Amino acid sequence: MTHSEAKELFTYSNGNLFWTKTGKAAGSLKRNGYKLVKHQGVFTGAHRIIFFLHHGFFPEMVDHIDGNVSNNSIENLRAATRSQNGMNSKHYASNTSGYKNVYKNKHSFTVRLKVDGKLRNFGNYEDIEFAGLVAEEARAKFHGQFAHQSLRARLKAANIA
Numbered sequence: 081m082t083h084s085e086a087k088e089l090f091t092y093s094n095g096n097l098f099w100t101k102t103g104k105a106a107g108s109l110k111r112n113g114y115k116l117v118k119h120q121g122v123f124t125g126a127h128r129i130i131f132f133l134h135h136g137f138f139p140e141m142v143d144h145i146d147g148n149v150s151n152n153s154i155e156n157l158r159a160a161t162r163s164q165n166g167m168n169s170k171h172y173a174s175n176t177s178g179y180k181n182v183y184k185n186k187h188s189f190t191v192r193l194k195v196d197g198k199l200r201n202f203g204n205y206e207d208i209e210f211a212g213l214v215a216e217e218a219r220a221k222f223h224g225q226f227a228h229q230s231l232r233a234r235l236k237a238a239n240i241a
Contacts (some may be wrong), residue, residue, distance in 0.1 A: 081119065083136045089119065089148065092133055095153035096168040097126045113149040127152045131159070143226070163197070164226040179212035191215045195222045 081090075090106060091098045097106040097117065107117035107126045117125040130152050131142045139159035146156055179185050189211035191202040196228040202218045205211040219227035 081132075086129060086133055088127060090129060092130055092154070095130075095151060095156075095175065097130055097152070105240075109150075115150070115152070127157055130154060131157045137158070160226065163194075164223075177208060177211070179208065179215055181215040182208065182211045191218060193218055194220065 089100055091100050097107060097115075098104065099106050106129075107115040109115050116123045117126050117129060125142070127142050127144065127149070131154070132138050134154050141160045141162055141164070143160035143165045144151060144156055145158055148156070177189055178187075181191055183190045183192060185204065188204040188206055189208050190204050191211050191237050192199055192216065193202070194200070202214055205214065212233045213231075216227075
């Protein structure tokens with residue numbers, strides 16, 4: 081789809097995408113929280129179309145800054161590589177520690193994350209909360225603006241906690 085075609089087909093308002101002709105919401109919500117839009121037999125994420133409408137190009141990935149895939153506000157969307165998008169992801173469902181980049185061993189918790197495509201170890205800790213803080217600091221240092229923050233860190237940044 082071209083940029084001019086997208087501008088004819090869709091309108092954007094407050095994080096939502098609408099069909100221009102009917103005024104109805106475009107797309108359907110999937111179980112994973114993403115809204116997909118079908119046009120000419122092709123499914124595209126509503127967040128990708130919204131980004132395209134505003135910036136005129138489709139990046140490799142469109143990252144939801146706050147990690148909430150249902151928040152398609154243009155202010156919450158940014159271009160990203162696959163690697164950067166992964167940096168901003170939550171911890172895996174199989175994670176048993178409850179902290180991203182913190183892995184449970186027999187008697188301690190190991191902090192590991194990818195830096196420049198290589199897995200780096202940031203130490204072993206007996207205290208899980210301290211390991212969580214070390215992981216958060218390492219993400220902030222090495223992942224920069226794409227570092228996924230815990231809820232605690234987001235509240236602190238917003239001067240709530």
